[in-house]
Amino acid sequence: MVAELNESTFDSFIDGNKKALIDCWAPWCGPCRRMGPIIEEIAAEAKDFAVAKLNTDDNQSIAVRFKINAIPTLLVFKDGVLVQTLVGLRPKDDILRIMSGI
Amino acid sequence: METDIVVIGAGPSGIQAAIYAARRKVSTVIVGKPSNSAAADAHIENYFGVVGPVKGIDLLGNGIKQATAFGAEFVEENVISAERDGKLFIVKTETGKEYTAKSVIVATGISRVKLGIPGEKEFIGKGVSYCSVCDCNFYKGKTVAVIGDETEAAMSADLMTKYATQVYWMTKDPKAAKALVDRALLAGVVMRDSPPKEIKGDGKVGALVLEDGSEIAVDGIFIELGAKSAADLVMDMDLMPEMDDTIKVDAKYATKVPGLFACGDVVGKPWQVARAVGQGCMAGLSAADYVKGAK
Numbered sequence: 001m002v003a004e005l006n007e008s009t010f011d012s013f014i015d016g017n018k019k020a021l022i023d024c025w026a027p028w029c030g031p032c033r034r035m036g037p038i039i040e041e042i043a044a045e046a047k048d049f050a051v052a053k054l055n056t057d058d059n060q061s062i063a064v065r066f067k068i069n070a071i072p073t074l075l076v077f078k079d080g081v082l083v084q085t086l087v088g089l090r091p092k093d094d095i096l097r098i099m100s101g102i
Numbered sequence: 103m104e105t106d107i108v109v110i111g112a113g114p115s116g117i118q119a120a121i122y123a124a125r126r127k128v129s130t131v132i133v134g135k136p137s138n139s140a141a142a143d144a145h146i147e148n149y150f151g152v153v154g155p156v157k158g159i160d161l162l163g164n165g166i167k168q169a170t171a172f173g174a175e176f177v178e179e180n181v182i183s184a185e186r187d188g189k190l191f192i193v194k195t196e197t198g199k200e201y202t203a204k205s206v207i208v209a210t211g212i213s214r215v216k217l218g219i220p221g222e223k224e225f226i227g228k229g230v231s232y233c234s235v236c237d238c239n240f241y242k243g244k245t246v247a248v249i250g251d252e253t254e255a256a257m258s259a260d261l262m263t264k265y266a267t268q269v270y271w272m273t274k275d276p277k278a279a280k281a282l283v284d285r286a287l288l289a290g291v292v293m294r295d296s297p298p299k300e301i302k303g304d305g306k307v308g309a310l311v312l313e314d315g316s317e318i319a320v321d322g323i324f325i326e327l328g329a330k331s332a333a334d335l336v337m338d339m340d341l342m343p344e345m346d347d348t349i350k351v352d353a354k355y356a357t358k359v360p361g362l363f364a365c366g367d368v369v370g371k372p373w374q375v376a377r378a379v380g381q382g383c384m385a386g387l388s389a390a391d392y393v394k395g396a397k
Contacts, residue, residue: 029236030334034342057239067306069240069322070227087227091345 002043003052007059015080019049021099022075024068026057031089035072038092042099049099078102105129106393108193108203109174110181110335113139115366115378115385116209117165122386123207124172128393131201132169133177133193135277136162138252138328140211140367141375149375158375179279180253180329185338189361196253196279205389206339208349208364209382210332212373217249217325221301225323229307234258234324238265244321247310248291249298251275254326256282262324263289270318272298272310294318332368355385356392363389 023039025032043051056063076084112134120132147154179195191206231237245268248259256278259271296312333343349364365385366378
């Protein structure tokens with residue numbers, strides 16, 4: 001299971017990992033439900049980056065902070081800094097390529 | 103209402119599936135609008151035995167006559183939801199008709215998603231959305247425009263009134279059921295009939311420019327063309343679509359979900375009437391066999 005972040009755990013997670021991939025989602029979002037298993041697979045295989053999920057409905061301040069207004073959105077952090085925002089459903093290979101490129 | 107099979111989609115594949123299923127003497131309901139089929143506007147001249155070009159809409163009309171003559175019930179409406187209930191499927195239409203079926207054949211075709219106007223691509227995730235159910239929450243207290251003529255647009259416009267303070271619905275020719283249109287209007291949606299021409303903004307969506315030259319200041323634009331997509335429909339029936347929104351089927355056009363079949367453009371390319379019809383035949387027979395086995 002991929003860890004679920006919230007407003008109190010988010011910052012320590014992105015600061016505590018050199019590279020982090022955050023899947024921003026909400027339960028009623030169809031494309032998010034499709035992204036879910038892809039993120040689970042990536043998390044199980046990821047060696048040099050951390051993966052977590054963030055429910056944007058329950059954690060709206062983070063959605064506002066990172067200007068998220070469509071989900072699924074993947075936030076990619078390096079050294080605690082946002083380096084990529086990927087909007088919409090993405091294939092696994094695309095995500096892995098982006099993660100290896102940062 | 104109870105039935106053996108519901109076919110979702112009234113294009114060549116769905117109609118052919120309904121013809122074969124009905125001739126196997128299983129009760130069959132076909133739900134969909136032939137005018138929304140990709141074949142409707144086509145001039146067909148490469149289909150066996152038909153010396154063309156013939157109008158797609160004429161072939162579809164003939165097909166519906168055949169299907170109903172063989173006993174299928176034709177419901178010219180969009181499906182707004184389909185879900186599983188144990189071994190059965192519950193399919194609901196835009197006017198509130200509800201069918202409980204042993205089997206469902208998804209023959210929705212491929213729906214157009216993108217509008218193709220300047221600014222659309224640039225502002226994806228910056229105010230342009232293709233899923234109001236997903237993104238409604240980000241537009242509390244904002245002004246939004248919903249674009250589309252069909253059921254998804256009507257339902258999205260209605261939904262957005264619960265979040266946004268002002269909702270415009272851009273439609274020249276609303277084709278959704280009157281009850282859905284009326285519900286949206288009653289909720290305060292403002293309809294505009296000039297087609298959208300361009301999306302403008304500075305880093306994020308700021309305005310929608312219309313063909314008549316006017317501009318509407320908006321924070322969000324929801325592009326909701328057509329009916330509920332096959333990908334969304336099958337997910338609610340416990341099937342995960344492929345990444346390209348197609349549905350994976352076996353040689354009998356069965357999906358991994360027992361009783362759920364798919365045929366036509368929605369299972370992949372090439373998007374040809376002849377292929378769609380052949381697949382519809384197979385899916386109709388397979389679904390009929392499934393239903394008879396399940397009896």
